[in-house]
Amino acid sequence: MIDLDSPEEVAGMRAAGRAAARVLADLRARVAPGVTTGELDAAAGELMRLHGCESACLGYVVGRLTYPGRVCISVNDEVVHGIGRPDRPLVPGDLVSLDVVVRKDGFIGDNAATVPVGAVAEPLRRLCAATEDALRAGIQAARPGATVGDISHAVQSAVQPLGLGIVREFVGHGVGRRMHEEPQVPNWGKRGTGPRLVPGMALAIEPMITLGSPKIVMDPDGWTARTRDGSAAAHFEHTVLITAQGAEVLTLP
Ligand code: MF3
Ligand code: CO
Numbered sequence: 001m002i003d004l005d006s007p008e009e010v011a012g013m014r015a016a017g018r019a020a021a022r023v024l025a026d027l028r029a030r031v032a033p034g035v036t037t038g039e040l041d042a043a044a045g046e047l048m049r050l051h052g053c054e055s056a057c058l059g060y061v062v063g064r065l066t067y068p069g070r071v072c073i074s075v076n077d078e079v080v081h082g083i084g085r086p087d088r089p090l091v092p093g094d095l096v097s098l099d100v101v102v103r104k105d106g107f108i109g110d111n112a113a114t115v116p117v118g119a120v121a122e123p124l125r126r127l128c129a130a131t132e133d134a135l136r137a138g139i140q141a142a143r144p145g146a147t148v149g150d151i152s153h154a155v156q157s158a159v160q161p162l163g164l165g166i167v168r169e170f171v172g173h174g175v176g177r178r179m180h181e182e183p184q185v186p187n188w189g190k191r192g193t194g195p196r197l198v199p200g201m202a203l204a205i206e207p208m209i210t211l212g213s214p215k216i217v218m219d220p221d222g223w224t225a226r227t228r229d230g231s232a233a234a235h236f237e238h239t240v241l242i243t244a245q246g247a248e249v250l251t252l253p
Helices: 007-028 037-050 122-141 148-162
Strands: 072-075 078-080 095-104 107-116 172-174 181-185 202-205 208-210 216-218 225-227 233-235 238-243 246-249
Touching: 007 037, 007 095, 007 107, 007 238, 037 072, 037 095, 078 095, 078 208, 078 233, 095 122, 095 233, 107 122, 107 233, 122 148, 122 202, 122 208, 122 233, 122 238, 122 246, 148 181, 148 202, 181 202
Parallel strands: none
Antiparallel strands: 072 078, 072 095, 078 225, 095 107, 107 238, 172 181, 172 202, 202 238, 208 233, 216 225, 238 246
């Protein structure tokens, strides 16, 4: 588990978080009808150079698979870990989730947002707003003395009354010098359970929410997770640092 007790480590995580946020902000601005997801992936590479960081996704190995993109780009029913393609132009009405994970001077910053392409249907806009609200609720619950389960419960409580689906196969996580560290941060759970939060912990909180059933299927590429029922999904994520005062969001531009 990451435990940032030196000021240098905290400074490193702050710088990585800020770089990840700047890349995401600049990338969001490029989302438009006609732009392909392959072009967005290439643009992400240039933006990372510009902001003095590199992709932590490109070349990321899970089992016998190696991730081929610089960022994860997931459209409509794709939930997470979609791969940009030159033959996938965005069209008005699409919902695009951008997940940007960068490494800067050895530290990781991880953040994601779902962006509408042109005018999107009202239920999709509500899905995005609800997912961002759930992230905010999770962040508010993250303070010293609370537990990981308090974050999980806050996210779940924000989503459940709206009748939306909470994806179970993927969870938030600790962040540090590696992208995925202990503890896991599920988007559902009970108050007071799980590891206790202490100053110096860095966590990625990342609700993945669906308009229909939360069940997912994996594409043959081994990475792209999409909803089984074809319903749209949204994904918002911030990296936060637990401090004596509460949660400091590291992924702000
Ligand atoms: N934010 C994603 C995660 O925490 C990023 C995955 S990058 C990939 O799982 F290379 F694994 F796709
Ligand atoms: Co993450």
